[in-house]
Amino acid sequence: MTKLSVNINKIATLRNSRGGNVPNLLHVAKDIQDFGAEGITIHPRPDERHIRYQDARDLPSVVHTEYNIEGNPIKSFMDLVLEVKPTQVTLVPDAEDAITSNAGWDTIKYKDFLVDVIAEFKANNIRTSIFVDPISKMIEGAAETGTDRIELYTEAYASEFEKGNKDGIKPYIEAALVANKVDLGINAGHDLNLENTAYFKQNIPNLLEVSIGHALIAESLYLGLENVVQMYLQKLK
Numbered sequence: 001m002t003k004l005s006v007n008i009n010k011i012a013t014l015r016n017s018r019g020g021n022v023p024n025l026l027h028v029a030k031d032i033q034d035f036g037a038e039g040i041t042i043h044p045r046p047d048e049r050h051i052r053y054q055d056a057r058d059l060p061s062v063v064h065t066e067y068n069i070e071g072n073p074i075k076s077f078m079d080l081v082l083e084v085k086p087t088q089v090t091l092v093p094d095a096e097d098a099i100t101s102n103a104g105w106d107t108i109k110y111k112d113f114l115v116d117v118i119a120e121f122k123a124n125n126i127r128t129s130i131f132v133d134p135i136s137k138m139i140e141g142a143a144e145t146g147t148d149r150i151e152l153y154t155e156a157y158a159s160e161f162e163k164g165n166k167d168g169i170k171p172y173i174e175a176a177l178v179a180n181k182v183d184l185g186i187n188a189g190h191d192l193n194l195e196n197t198a199y200f201k202q203n204i205p206n207l208l209e210v211s212i213g214h215a216l217i218a219e220s221l222y223l224g225l226e227n228v229v230q231m232y233l234q235k236l237k
């Protein structure tokens with residue numbers, strides 16, 4: 001069984017573009033869970049361009065499934081996560097000015113740093129996951145940090161899949177086999193969508209969770225537009 005955690009960053013992007021509270025992030029998070037999703041993911045960035053730190057504090061009032069907070073463990077992020085105490089924290093080594101996450105951790109170079117950060121979160125009963133590329137030695141390095149899980153960075157898979165190359169899954173299968181061997185739980189995410197998610201799931205042994213945001217929100221617009229346009233036409237009769 002693979003859990004779906006919906007990343008709601010893009011709902012906050014849309015809300016922030018007008019300065020008001022439409023769409024209402026808490027309402028959307030509540031609906032997503034009512035519709036069956038098993039988790040809510042957010043990735044507050046230091047510039048708060050989408051999720052604000054206050055959103056992270058407000059969401060526990062409605063999130064009754066798994067609450068996953070992703071981000072680079074700079075001091076303000078660590079303080080926030082330790083205050084909010086989500087189900088899971090996913091550590092992502094993204095630069096402050098990155099448009100989106102664009103690489104996994106070098107778990108060998110940053111081992112000592114990761115060991116300390118992970119120990120602090122685990123001491124506070126927060127499950128830990130670290131974002132990694134599908135490279136065997138990075139998975140083995142992840143196991144040395146004490147993390148509970150890894151999140152496989154799926155951008156490369158998604159981009160190969162879009163080109164029609166299903167072999168893009170191969171490094172992920174190898175990485176998953178290593179993770180299984182060293183007893184790390186496996187999550188995955190980034191650019192997963194309605195086209196490529198099933199094939200990924202079918203091929204990755206013991207995939208515990210996927211977090212999906214950008215495509216899922218875009219697909220919700222595509223699939224919901226006809227209904228809403230028809231509803232407006234009714235109003236205008």
Ligand SMILES: CC(=O)[C@@H](O)[C@H](O)COP(=O)(O)O
Pocket residue numbers: 007009010042043045070092099100101131189190213
């Ligand atoms: C780690 C990861 O892949 C996601 O958190 C993704 O980076 C979403 O963040 P943005 O919505 O800011 O692109």
Ligand SMILES: NCC(=O)COP(=O)(O)O
Pocket residue numbers: 007041043070151188189190191192211212213214215216
């Ligand atoms: N961890 C990945 C995530 O939360 C969503 O990534 P994306 O679907 O927005 O690319």
